[in-house]
Amino acid sequence: MSIKLLKNALRTGLYVAVVLAIGGGGVAHGADYKMPRMLVIGTAGTSSGSFASTNGWAPTFQKDMGSMTRIVPEDSDPQRYLRLTDRRDLTISSVSTADMRFQIEGIGAYASSKPVAQRIIWHHNDTPWGFVTRGDSELQTIEDLKKGGVRVARGEFSPPMTAAAAKALPAYLGMTDDEAAEKLSFVPASSYAENCRSVVEGKSDVAYCASTSAVLAEMEGAPGGIRWLSMDADNAEGWEGFLTYRPMVVPSEITLGVSTARGVAGLTSNFVYAVPADAEEAFAYNMAKWFHESFDKYKGSHPLAARMDIEVFRNYLDRAPLPIHEGTIRYLKEVGVWTEADDVWNQQAVEKMDRWLGARQAALDEARENRISASHNNEDFMKILSKHTEGLEGFRSRL
Template sequence: MRSFSTPRFPRSMLSMATALAIGFTASAVQAEDYDLPRLLVIGTPGTSSGSFASTNGWAPVLQNETGTVARIVPEDSETQRYRRLTDRRDITMSSVSAAEMRFQVEGIGAYAGAKPVAQRVVWHHNDTPWGFVVAGDSDIKTMEDLKKGGVRVAQGAFSPPMTTAVQEALPAYLGLSDQQTDELLEFVPASSYVENCRSVVEGKADVAYCAPISSVLSEMEGAPGGIRWLNMDLDNKEAWDGFLEYRPMVVPTEISMGVSTAKGVDGLASNFLYAAPADADEDFAYNMAKWFHKSFDDYKDTHGLATRMDVEIFRDYLDRSPLPVHAGTVRYLKEIDVWTEQDEAWNQEAIAKMDRWIEARQAALKEARDKRVEASHNNEEFMAIFNKHTEGLESFRSRL
C-alpha cells in the first residue's frame, strides 16, 4: 500500500465536537465558516445492500458531531436513484458503483435517454474483492493452468456482469482466441450465486468467480479439502489489459478482506463511491471529505464496510480510478498532502473526458427533440442519433 503520512483527529481536540454540533460556526476544525445542510439526503442501493447498512452506520455519528441529520434513502432502481440525484435533486449524494457511474455517464443501456449530468467522486465508500477459486485439492494451481484444457468454469447465468467476467474477461486475461476458448473451457451454468461458488467443492465445476467476503465462501473454506484462490498477478499488464477490455471499471488489487485463503492473493475489486453532481457546492464536498477523514476513528467500527472509507484506501483507489474527483474533495486532499501533481493531471483528463460525453449526449437529445424522436434505448431511430454523436469517444476504464 502506498506510504504517506495520514493526519488523524487529535484526541485533544475532541472538545471541538461541541462546536461542530452547533453547525461549524467559527470552528477551528473548519478552514472557513460553513454549515453543513441541516438535512443530508443520501441515496443507496436497497435495504439488503452493504452500502445501505454501512451508510446507516456512520450517519448517527455525523449527526452527533455536526448536528446534520442524514436521511438514508434506499433505492433499488439504479436509474431512479440517478434521476433523483441529477435531475430531481431530492438526494444530495449517492452511493454508486464505479461501473454503474460509467453506464450513467456514457448513456449505456437504459441511461441512453436519461438527462446527462456530470458527476464527481466525493469519497470512497467500499470495495468488494473478487477472484477465481478452485477446490483445495484441484490440479489447477495457477491462472495459466486454466489453459491446459478440459476446464469447467462456473457461469453465473443469473448475472450479466458475472457472465461477462467468465465468458469474455477470463479468456481475454488468458490471451485465448474464441476458438481456443471453445476448445479449452467448458462453461457450466449456475442459477444462483451460491450454486455458482459451491460448484467447485461439489465437483460440478473446476473454477468459479466469487467474492471472498461472501458467507458461502466461509462454508466452502471449511469443507473437506478446503479451497484455493488463483493469483491474478498485478504485474501482468497484458493479461489485465485483456480483462479490463470487458470489465473496464474493476480495479486490480491484492485481496485484503474476506476468507483467510484469499488474503494476500492478487485479484480485483469492485468499488462503490459517494458521488454528487459536478455542480454540487464545493464547500459541501470539502467539509464532507474532511469529516469522512477526521472522524474515521469515530465511525469505522459502525459497520464492516466502514473500514473501507479510510483515506489510505481512497488514496490507493485514486491511483487506478478513471473518474473525476470533486473540486471540494481535491481541495481537502491537497491540504492533507495526499493529492499529487499526477493526480491533478489525471483528474483534469477525467473531467475533460466526462465533459465530452455529456456534451455529445446533450447534442443527441437535442437532435432527437428537434426531430420528435423518442429518447429511449429501445428506439432504434434514437440510438442511431445517439451513436452518431458519441462515436469515437473514449470509454472510461481503470488505469493500470
C-alpha cells in the same frame, strides 16, 4: 439623483448583492454551514459490504452533525443512478468506479439514461473481487474453464458485473466470442446475493464475487465450502484482455474478506461516494472534512470503513480517472494532500466527462427529433449513439 442614475445604482446594488450571495454560499464551510436535515445515501443491496459499511459510520455522523441519516439499499445500479441524478431522492451514492464509467459512457442499460455529470466526494473502499467456485469443484485453476462445459453466473442487475462474467473473463482466458459461446454457458442472476449463492446452490460453477461481502461468509460455511480461482498477476496478455472490458479495476492480491480468498491473486474495484456535479461546494467540503477528522471514531465500525482513511484516498488519487468535487479538493488542499499535478489530471477528467455527456445528449436529441426510441435494445438508436461518441477516449484507471 436622476431616474437614470437611480436605476443604474439599483442595478449595481442588486448585482453586488447577488455576487455576495453566491460568493458567500461558496465559502460557507465549517461552523458557518448547516448540513441538510436529512442525508439519504444509496448503496448496493443489504448483502453488500457497501450497505454494511455505510451503516457503520452513519450513526456517528448523525450524532456529530445532527443530520438524520438514512441508508437506502438499491441493488439495481441503474436505478440507484436514476435516483441520484434524476429523481434526486438520494443525496450521495456509493458506487463502483466501474459502474460510474458505464453511467458516463452510456454503456448497456445506461445508453438511454439522462446524462448527468457526477463528482467523487470521498473514497469508500477498494473492494477485492475474484472468481469463486465450490470447494469440491473439479475446477482447480481458472485455466480449467477452457475445457468447456462450465456454467458462469452472470449478474444481470449490474452492467459491470455482466461485463466481468460474459466479456472480461473469456478475454482473460484468451477465448474468442465463438469459443466462449461454445465452452461457457451463462446463468442469469437478478441480484448480487443470487449471483454468488448460485455456486453453492449448484446453479452455476463459477461466480464473480467480492470477498468482503456477507454472503461470501455464508457460502464459506456451506457444505463443501468454496474455493477461489487465482488470476496470475504476471499473465500480461490475459490482463490486457480483461481490462479491455473492465478498464477501471486493478490486478492485486486479495487481502480482505473471507479466509478462503486471502492470498489469492484477484483484482480490486474501487467504490466511491459520488454526488451530482452541481452539489453544493460547502456540502462536499464539510463531508470531506468529517470523513477525515472523524475517521478514528468510525474506522472500527466495519472492516471496509478502514479503507476510508485519507491515506487510502490519496493512494486512489494516484490512479483515479474520475473527477473529484471542488469542495473535496478545497479540503484536501487545506490538509496538504492535493497537488498541482492533481489539478491537471482532474481538469482533464472533468473535460473528458463533459465531452461524453455532451455527445450522449446530442444522440438523445437526434433520436427524439427523428422519433426513434432511445433504448439500448434499439439498433437504430445505438447507431446514432455510436456516431456521436465515435473517437471519444474511454475512461480507464491511470496505472
